[in-house]
Amino acid sequence: MNNKNLGIVFLAISIVLIIILVNLISRLNVESQELGCFNNQDCLRIESTLNITHVAFGVIGFILALGFYLIFFSKGEEAILKELKENKQSVLKEEKFNLVLKGLDSFEKKVINAVKEQEGITQNTLRIRTDMSKAKLSYVLQDLEKKELIKREKKGKTLAIFLRDNFD
Numbered sequence: 001m002n003n004k005n006l007g008i009v010f011l012a013i014s015i016v017l018i019i020i021l022v023n024l025i026s027r028l029n030v031e032s033q034e035l036g037c038f039n040n041q042d043c044l045r046i047e048s049t050l051n052i053t054h055v056a057f058g059v060i061g062f063i064l065a066l067g068f069y070l071i072f073f074s075k076g077e078e079a080i081l082k083e084l085k086e087n088k089q090s091v092l093k094e095e096k097f098n099l100v101l102k103g104l105d106s107f108e109k110k111v112i113n114a115v116k117e118q119e120g121i122t123q124n125t126l127r128i129r130t131d132m133s134k135a136k137l138s139y140v141l142q143d144l145e146k147k148e149l150i151k152r153e154k155k156g157k158t159l160a161i162f163l164r165d166n167f168d
Helices: 003-035 042-074 075-102 105-117 124-132 134-145
Strands: 152-153 158-163
Touching: 003 042, 042 075, 042 158, 105 124, 105 134, 105 152, 105 158, 124 158, 134 152
Parallel strands: none
Antiparallel strands: 152 158
């Protein structure tokens, strides 16, 4: 049950209890007036019941306030929790990426980092950025594709290189 639904339940319970207590207090006041209380021993029961109802009003007020809080003010908490979850996922993704990098040689690391910086980079641009020969780059890209770390897609007369979704 989410906070909003819980808040609505608390509000409903509070309203019902308030109606019951107001009705009880009004009946007790009528009964005390009929008995001509405050000088009568029979009025002790009514007086103690009135004291209990005042305490009950305090408790019901707390429940009512809690209900309002859960309905109207818990949205900020949900946003904070969502942001924390997204941050955690991005940190885990980055840690996973760094672990994968540790298992690669220096040429593969250069290529992976360049592809990460510019998704969809062409092989020609990648060759210039990593300062590798065409043959060496082609060899490294084949290895990375076999390891399922990158994917190549046709883009005009050349290929565009993308990271696979292994880091999610």
